[in-house]
Each structure stands twice: as structure tokens, then as C-alpha cells.
Amino acid sequence: MARKRRKTKAAPGSRAAVKFGPLENWVGFNLRMAQEAAFAAFSHLSREVGESPGRFAILTLIAENPGISQSALGDAAGRDKSSMTPVLEGLVRRGLVQRARADSDRRSYRLALTPAGEATRARMTACAKRHEKNLDRVLGRDRTRFMQVLKRLAAELD
């Protein structure tokens, strides 16, 4: 497999040797770079399914919590409920998610995946598994510890 060389222009002016200075040694910056790289790799892997990483998380949360409300979903995803409206509108319109008013509280919806939604979720999960295999290749024996650290960061930062 020949790896394509994309931007290595070795080029005019300062293009060849840009200095990153203190950015190199900051966890925050490197965390962002790693996340962007992983995000792009996953988007690329799953582009033919047509769902973004964000919508995949939504589908998974609904699958794992059938009957969940939009507000609870937003809380879980760390987004405002008003941000859920257009996302869910799209998923419902495309027949992936089913919404029904809850009998117990007629203000809220109970969300569930349709069979088509379940199929899409399954296809995205297959992409995620391939993606994780790629990540594992890079992580090697550091995986377990790395995951622990990521969870600590998410949990312990205000």
C-alpha cells in the first residue's frame, strides 16, 4: 500500500520548517490534534454510511436507552435540548428514529430506533470497530492506560 504524500511540499519560504514552540509541549494542543485526526479518520471510514460521528452517538444512545426523552438525550450528549431538535427532526424524516408522545408525560417524546435506524446503527458500529482496530494498532499496549486517562480527564475537569 503506497502511502500518498499529501502536503509535504518542502517549499517556499517558511513552509518547510514551521516551529510550533510551546504548543509542542502542551497536553491541550496535542489532545486537540489527536482528536481531530481520529475524528477525520472515522468520518472517512464511515462516509458511505452517511452519518456523522455526532449522529452516530445519538443513534447509539437511543438504542441503549429506548424510550429516552429528547432532554435526557441532550444531557447525555452534553448539548442543549434545542440542539437536539434539528438533529432528531432529520433522523425522523429519514425514517431512522421513531417519536411517540409519552403517556405518562404528554409533553415529552419517547425515542426509539426504527428497523432502518437499527440497520444504520449496526453499519456505523461496524465502522467504529474497524476504526478502533486502527487506533489499537497505534496504541498498542498503551490502550488500557490511555483510556483510563481519557476518562479521568472527562470526569475531573470542571
Next chain:
Amino acid sequence: MARKRRKTKAAPGSRAAVKFGPLENWVGFNLRMAQEAAFAAFSHLSREVGESPGRFAILTLIAENPGISQSALGDAAGRDKSSMTPVLEGLVRRGLVQRARADSDRRSYRLALTPAGEATRARMTACAKRHEKNLDRVLGRDRTRFMQVLKRLAAELD
């Protein structure tokens, strides 16, 4: 310091115990969660300086590479040159960045920080250092290895 309890409503329906299912065990998902938490913490710390993490990276890259062109800057930041235009327009308008046509190639600009830009960069750097201290508290002795893994991820994912 009393920690404010924000969204822990322990509440109606499924709000209390949302299951994350396979998301829990995926590096990609946890990487995103950790990055978002770190990003939010840094944004909060630096809110009074008024620069976003992204613009801070730009300021740092210019400081480290005086005379850099907009295209080279975009390459370093992983963004298209057309995305640099509005960002730099703002930084120039606010007197933080100075642009001068390069004598050697009159198509390109040479970018540099103004004294005000340098002052802003310094203030943001102070925020970054406080942020890194907070991160170090969470990372503990895992820091070195964690950084290595982040760099591997950024470098080795297509």
C-alpha cells in the same frame, strides 16, 4: 470551594441512568469527551482575554515564525487558506497582527505580531500554563506516556 452541582437532576424517566453502551469502551468517543472537557476548561480560563483556543494557536504560530505566510500558517494549523482570511482579518483589525507584502513575492504577506499582539499572546500563554497545571493534576505520572500516545495518534492516522 463548593463545587456547583449543575445537571445532576437524578430525575424523571431515564434521566438518572443513561446507558452509554459500547461508547464507553471506544477510544474515539472517550477522546472526544476528554478533548471537549479540556477545550471548555481552557475557554473558561481564558474567557477574560477574549481569544479562542484556535486564535491562540494562530498567535503562537506567528510568534514562533515571524514572517510566515497565510498559506503556510493554514498548513500548520491544518486549515484551508480561505479559512485563514477572516481570522487574520479580525486579528489585524484589532491590532494584534501586522501584515506586510513580502518583497520577495508580492503575492504573499509576511505576518508578525504587533506589541499588542505579543501582549495578548503572553496573557494567553499564562492561561495555558495554568490550564496545563490543572491537566497535570489529573494526569499525574501518566503525563509523559500520554503525550507520546497523543503525538503518535496525530502522526500515524492517515
Next chain:
DNA sequence: TATTGTTATACTCTATAACTATA
């Protein structure tokens, strides 16, 4: 009064393609 979900609105960040002025 409080909460669920929607609406109206706006902001940030980003990209693609076509353009200009140089090279």
C-alpha cells in the same frame, strides 16, 4: 410555577470554487 420540546435567530468555524494579482 416548572418542564418538554419548538421556534426564531444568530454565531463560530470551516470548506469549495471562482476570481485577482502576481510569479
Next chain:
DNA sequence: TATAGTTATAGAGTATAACAATA
């Protein structure tokens, strides 16, 4: 022809505030 930067335009994703329906 090719490159540096701009413009026009668009899209994704997100938030705040006000609102109607229901609790």
C-alpha cells in the same frame, strides 16, 4: 501555468431566549 490571498457562498453544529402545551 501555478501560487497567494480574497470573495462569495454554503453547511454543520451549536447556543440563547421566548413560547405553547402540559405538568
